[in-house]
Amino acid sequence: MGSQFDLEILREKIAGLIRDALARGQAEGSIPAELPEYEVTIELPRRSEFGDLACNVAFRLAGKLRMPPRKLAEKIAAWIELDPEGELDRVEAAGGGFLNFLLKKRVWGSVLGRIQKERGAYGDSSLGAGQRVMIEFVSANPTGPLHVGHGRGAAVGDSLANLLSVSGFQVWKEYYINNVGRQINLLGQSVLARFQERFYPGSGLDEIINGMPAVEFPADGYQGSYILDLARNLTKQPADFWPPPERAREEWIRAIGVYAGQSVLQGIKDDLERFGVVFDRWVSEEEIYRSGKVDQVLAELEKKDYLEKREGATWFKSKDAFGEEKDRVLIRSTGEKTYFASDIAYHREKFARGFDQIVNIWGSDHHGYIPRVRAAIQALGYPAENLKVILIQFVNLLRAGKPVSMSTRSGEFITLAELVAEVGRDAARFFFLFRKADSHLDFDLELAKKQAPENPVYYVQYAHARVASIREEARRMGISFPFPEWDLGLLTLPEEQVLLRQMAWFPNLVRESARALEPHHLTAYLLELAGNFHRYYHDHRVLPSKKTREVQRSGEGQRSKVEGQSQNDRGEKDLEPEKISNQDERERNFEPGELKLTYARLALCDSIQVVIKKGLDILGIQAPEKM
RNA sequence: GCCCCUGUAGCUCAGUGGAGAGAGCAAAGGAUUCCUAAUCCUUGGGCCGCAGGUUCGAUUCCUGCCAGGGGCGCCA
Numbered sequence: 001m002g003s004q005f006d007l008e009i010l011r012e013k014i015a016g017l018i019r020d021a022l023a024r025g026q027a028e029g030s031i032p033a034e035l036p037e038y039e040v041t042i043e044l045p046r047r048s049e050f051g052d053l054a055c056n057v058a059f060r061l062a063g064k065l066r067m068p069p070r071k072l073a074e075k076i077a078a079w080i081e082l083d084p085e086g087e088l089d090r091v092e093a094a095g096g097g098f099l100n101f102l103l104k105k106r107v108w109g110s111v112l113g114r115i116q117k118e119r120g121a122y123g124d125s126s127l128g129a130g131q132r133v134m135i136e137f138v139s140a141n142p143t144g145p146l147h148v149g150h151g152r153g154a155a156v157g158d159s160l161a162n163l164l165s166v167s168g169f170q171v172w173k174e175y176y177i178n179n180v181g182r183q184i185n186l187l188g189q190s191v192l193a194r195f196q197e198r199f200y201p202g203s204g205l206d207e208i209i210n211g212m213p214a215v216e217f218p219a220d221g222y223q224g225s226y227i228l229d230l231a232r233n234l235t236k237q238p239a240d241f242w243p244p245p246e247r248a249r250e251e252w253i254r255a256i257g258v259y260a261g262q263s264v265l266q267g268i269k270d271d272l273e274r275f276g277v278v279f280d281r282w283v284s285e286e287e288i289y290r291s292g293k294v295d296q297v298l299a300e301l302e303k304k305d306y307l308e309k310r311e312g313a314t315w316f317k318s319k320d321a322f323g324e325e326k327d328r329v330l331i332r333s334t335g336e337k338t339y340f341a342s343d344i345a346y347h348r349e350k351f352a353r354g355f356d357q358i359v360n361i362w363g364s365d366h367h368g369y370i371p372r373v374r375a376a377i378q379a380l381g382y383p384a385e386n387l388k389v390i391l392i393q394f395v396n397l398l399r400a401g402k403p404v405s406m407s408t409r410s411g412e413f414i415t416l417a418e419l420v421a422e423v424g425r426d427a428a429r430f431f432f433l434f435r436k437a438d439s440h441l442d443f444d445l446e447l448a449k450k451q452a453p454e455n456p457v458y459y460v461q462y463a464h465a466r467v468a469s470i471r472e473e474a475r476r477m478g479i480s481f482p483f484p485e486w487d488l489g490l491l492t493l494p495e496e497q498v499l500l501r502q503m504a505w506f507p508n509l510v511r512e513s514a515r516a517l518e519p520h521h522l523t524a525y526l527l528e529l530a531g532n533f534h535r536y537y538h539d540h541r542v543l544p545s546k547k548t549r550e551v552q553r554s555g556e557g558q559r560s561k562v563e564g565q566s567q568n569d570r571g572e573k574d575l576e577p578e579k580i581s582n583q584d585e586r587e588r589n590f591e592p593g594e595l596k597l598t599y600a601r602l603a604l605c606d607s608i609q610v611v612i613k614k615g616l617d618i619l620g621i622q623a624p625e626k627m
Numbered sequence: 628g629c630c631c632c633u634g635u636a637g638c639u640c641a642g643u644g645g646a647g648a649g650a651g652c653a654a655a656g657g658a659u660u661c662c663u664a665a666u667c668c669u670u671g672g673g674c675c676g677c678a679g680g681u682u683c684g685a686u687u688c689c690u691g692c693c694a695g696g697g698g699c700g701c702c703a
Binding site: 045046047049050054056059062063068069094095096097098141143178180181182183285311312313314315325328329330331332333334336338339340343363364365366367368369370371391393394396434435436438439440441442444447455456458459461462463465466469470471472473474477520521523524527528531534535537538539541542543544545605626627 | 629630631632633639640641642643644645646647648649650651652658661662663664665666667668682683684695696697698699700701702703
């Protein structure tokens with residue numbers, strides 16, 4: 001099985017070798033005793049001809065040492081002392097001055113030992129060192145159903161939470177409900193007006209309706225058909241739901257608004273659950289107010305002299321104190337507090353609860369809002385750099401090449417629920433995570449819906465299912481885990497080496513994606529891994545072929561025929577039919593060398609499946625055993 | 628006017644301070660006696676928006692310009 005493989009340790013080891021080599025050069029006087037600051041980074045070269053790992057340190061130092069990079073690289077290569085027992089086979093200077101390292105044949109294969117041992121934990125890291133991170137995302141106002149843009153935020157936030165979670169962070173997910181203020185009143189007014197328009201006669205509620213103040217549909221009211229549903233559902237409310245007739249119009253609107261908001265919120269919760277997104281806490285603006293935290297935070301800002309009364313309103317002095325564009329209103333001249341005021345209270349609560357990092361996922365239309373929130377956080381004495389904001393760019397929804405309009409107000413929008421119903425949860429999530437969050441996304445409904453090869457999500461899922469199928473077929477043949485042994489030295493095909501290298505890189509990819517808060521790197525990685533696997537599968541057999549077995553049983557001329565069969569399998573030709581020690585029943589049916597190769601390749605395929613599953617898990621996409 | 632995002636193949640987009648710049652789609656043609664053809668192979672296709680700068684080296688970093696999208700409220 002070989003020793004545990006860890007690419008990070010290996011990279012460190014190589015960097016150390018290079019530093020030692022430079023020290024040796026200094027000792028023999030070939031390079032100055034005083035070296036400028038330099039960094040040694042070990043990378044996976046793009047092309048396999050350039051070795052297994054590469055270093056560009058010669059380029060970095062060449063200028064300072066007044067030496068051509070290539071020449072310096074050659075010197076460093078000569079100074080490097082390789083441990084004959086270690087993983088490295090040789091090092092050479094290449095190109096304009098690269099140091100290319102070649103590993104011994106078996107080294108990449110040993111990554112399978114690690115994957116098989118760690119299984120679902122492969123890719124996990126302790127990057128976060130237990131730091132607590134809060135991710136606040138979606139947080140759509142409960143004034144209408146979630147639309148496609150919210151879906152993108154949900155997919156990004158949820159997979160980012162998974163990504164950070166496997167990277168050693170303690171993650172907490174929150175949805176902030178803006179259920180105070182004008183929008184909710186507008187919702188209430190819209191619903192109540194529709195109710196009066198449609199359900200006045202014969203709804204059995206004549207007495208209540210007679211007692212209710214007349215409400216006209218607002219000019220900027222909500223137009224969607226869900227408003228009609230909400231109005232219709234009012235007829236099912238019990239008598240004590242309705243405010244007493246003599247109460248003011250505002251109270252009626254507020255009561256209906258609260259009802260409608262709760263109802264819409266329930267719909268949002270259901271949609272998100274169907275989308276596979278679960279929050280640790282739903283916190284409402286109304287709660288923040290009720291707890292007194294808004295007044296508290298305003299008092300604190302007042303005490304620190306960050307507030308100013310002017311033109312009848314109370315302002316946060318963000319311009320002079322924090323170089324913001326202008327001061328911002330916290331309390332309107334009407335006495336109402338702004339959204340910003342309660343948001344400051346909410347953000348203070350986030351820090352006060354002890355989160356080390358706070359991530360907000362907002363629509364890109366909020367970008368102008370970020371500086372003032374940072375300013376407020378600073379004003380309260382918290383480190384603003386611990387707040388990271390990911391902006392989600394707009395989703396451009398296309399159907400048959402034509403853009404689909406998405407405006408909550410006009411009522412012509414595609415909801416997240418409709419999207420999931422049409423293309424499925426997995427395809428929707430994959431497409432949302434296909435691109436950088438802050439780049440515009442074209443979402444082609446027709447493509448996402450297609451259960452066809454040009455649809456990338458099925459391509460990746462199929463690779464996973466295909467391995468399951470191979471394993472099932474192997475089981476039918478009597479070959480199943482655990483294997484008596486597997487000789488990873490047999491995985492010598494270039495295609496196999498590529499797959500092994502790619503899987504060895506996976507933990508690094510996960511860690512870097514977590515560091516950058518960018519889950520979209522995983523989709524590209526999975527597509528590439530799946531592609532390499534599909535090609536490998538197509539060109540090479542994993543399981544013993546029937547033909548071989550027939551030849552084996554017939555007992556004549558098998559060698560030449562078997563070798564002829566595997567002509568394009570360079571690895572197989574090298575196989576010696578050596579005896580293997582295990583006395584397993586199944587081995588009577590197969591030629592021993594072939595069985596060993598099958599074990600190795602099954603381990604490879606199984607590991608590919610483990611990695612694909614892990615990647616899909618992080619993205620929140622299912623990994624089917626059968627398709 | 629100021630701010631954010633984007634500009635890479637016909638289309639949609641990855642990617643990288645380094646070694647002939649990648650994928651999918653689209654177009655054309657091909658591949659299955661045995662592990663799923665939801666797969667694979669072949670073929671074309673590129674001033675990496677433009678111009679400077681930093682660098683041994685820029686598609687990548689910086690500046691300016693051009694183009695597209697978005698934001699600049701006592702809305703949320």
